[in-house]
Amino acid sequence: MALDAQHNFFLRVKTERFVEDEFYVPRERRHAAGWFHRRAVLSGQDIAITVRDISEARQQANELARMAKTDTLTGLPNRHWLNDTLPVMLQQAHEAGQRLALLAIDLDDFKNINDALGHRNGDLVLASVAKAMRDVVPEKHRLARLGGDEFVVVLDDLVDGDGSTEAQALMSAIAHSATGTVWEKFPLKASMGISVHPCDGKDAQVLMQAAGIALYEAKSQGKSQYRHYDEKYAQKIRDRTQLERELQLAIQHDEFVMFYQPRVNARTGRFSSMEALIRWQHPERGLISPDEFIAVAEQTRLVIPLGELVIRKVCSQMAVWISQGVNMKRVSVNVSALQLHDDSLRQMLGNSLQEHGLHASLIAIELTESSMLDEGGTAIRELQKLRELGIQLQIDDFGTGYSSLSQLQSLNIDVIKIDQSFIRKLGKDYQSEVLCETIVSIGRTLDITIVAEGVETAVQLRNLQAMGCDEVQGYLLSRPVPAEDIPALMLQPFFEEADQV
Ligand code: C2E
Ligand code: CA
Ligand code: CA
Helix, strand or coil: CCHHHHHHHHHHHHHHCEEEEEEEECCECCECCEEEEEEEEEECCEEEEEEEECHHHHHHHHHHHHHHCECCCCCCECHHHHHHHHHHHHHHHHHHCCEEEEEEEEECCHHHHHHHHCHHHHHHHHHHHHHHHHHHCCCCCEEEEEECCEEEEEEEEECCCCCHHHHHHHHHHHHHCCCCCHHHHCCCCEEEEEEEECCCCCCHHHHHHHHHHHHHHHHHCCCCCEEECCHHHHHHHHHHHHHHHHHHHHHHCCCEEEEEEEEEECCCCCEEEEEEEEEEEECCCEEECHHHCHHHHHHCCCHHHHHHHHHHHHHHHHHHHHHCCCCCCCEEEECCHHHHCCCHHHHHHHHHHHHCCCCHHHEEEEEEHHHHCCCCCHHHHHHHHHHHCCCEEEEEEECCCCCCHHHHHHCCCCEEEECHHHHHCCCCCHHHHHHHHHHHHHHHHHCCEEEECCCCCHHHHHHHHHHCCCEECCCCCCCCEEHHHHHHHHHCCCCCCCCCC
16 A cells, blocks of 8 residues: 555544545455455554455455346346446547447347247357357447347447448347357347437437337338338337227227138139138228238237127128028138137137027138247147137148147147248249148148138149149139128139149
């Protein structure tokens, strides 16, 4: 300790009679550095001093403080760190007249990876993504994990860039982070939102919000990309909130109608069943397509009451058709995974069928592959119970998600609908053709009916017939139509019976 510091200390003890402080002793030859606590009391002419080595306690306290700001899984700084540090960095950037960019990063469909590989592997994926990102983010650019699959990078020395270069480098690092691991076959991608100080905001909260809005835009534009904040994205979110409010009212006032699209036997050309597709009969905007509101209904869970409305409408429509003497065919209804979280869908279906005196075999539910991902969970149990009631299970948009053959079999899946994107490429793209053929042969092996959706051309139809696909659905045969058009379509042939192939 420097001499004058000691001198000052004793002078203080003389005047204050009692002094307590902590001091640091740097490492010297064989002696390690350490922190000490010192207490001095003046008693008459004597000064009694006690000195305690507090190095360990001090280290523990530091470690605790560091841990509180560190994410245990990845070792990266966490949200607390960001909350504490970002305002300081912004103040420094402001004083230096520098720009600062915030990159909000979110892995795409990480939930699927977690569901398919389990949470422990999910954690390993996160740790390896974090490591890959750390390799491209230089020390001075700070990388933090906010929780889950959300990360943030602070670029605090932007000279002339806008964060795009860094965003691209991070995306490619993330994409390559799985190489050589068990989860290599799951494509790892991320979406990013970028906001820049000072143009998008001056304080930390506004800037974080702007990056979040840009990220949301990147996600809704199909993911795996980055977006810079723009005021029009914020407007879009406000519009969405408005849509949500309107949708809520529309459900209360029942402004929905069902259209029905025939499914046709690919061999005979005859009506085999139909799919119920919802339309919003908006008082001012006219008929609105589900593409404009189903996603919002899912995000806000409004799809649950909406789904109940759909079931009620379909069942009462079937009763009307039957009363008109129609030889009733099965109707399939699109169901969201959210509707399988408890038994309310099953109760609803049971009640509606009973109320209208309908047999359960007249109803089928269409679900996407992702609804079956929570193996062993409530959704699967509900699906099994629905199946036991005699309700058919059909997999929609097949080929776009992950489902296993064993799952198809154990769940007793009745129908697979090949996704439109593959049908669209038939006759143009060899791979899609092989894929469709494979699905058809899986169907044959597992005794599952294969349906091709989105059939628009005669070439596609001929291709599918040649493969032995069971049923076709698409504009070539019929668009979705109002209920009153269905009885006539049930009777007419859609094409001449194909020669046996
Ligand atoms: P989806 O279940 O895959 O339904 C097929 C969509 O493709 C329908 O669009 C249908 O009109 C359209 N489509 C049929 N044939 C062709 C074709 O040849 N070419 C093209 N380009 N499109 C064709 P829609 O009716 O607009 O429905 C869109 C999506 O909204 C549906 O996709 C489904 O995911 C969802 N949806 C519709 N009704 C309901 C519902 O009642 N409940 C829920 N949860 N979702 C629904
Ligand atoms: Ca469907
Ligand atoms: Ca579909």
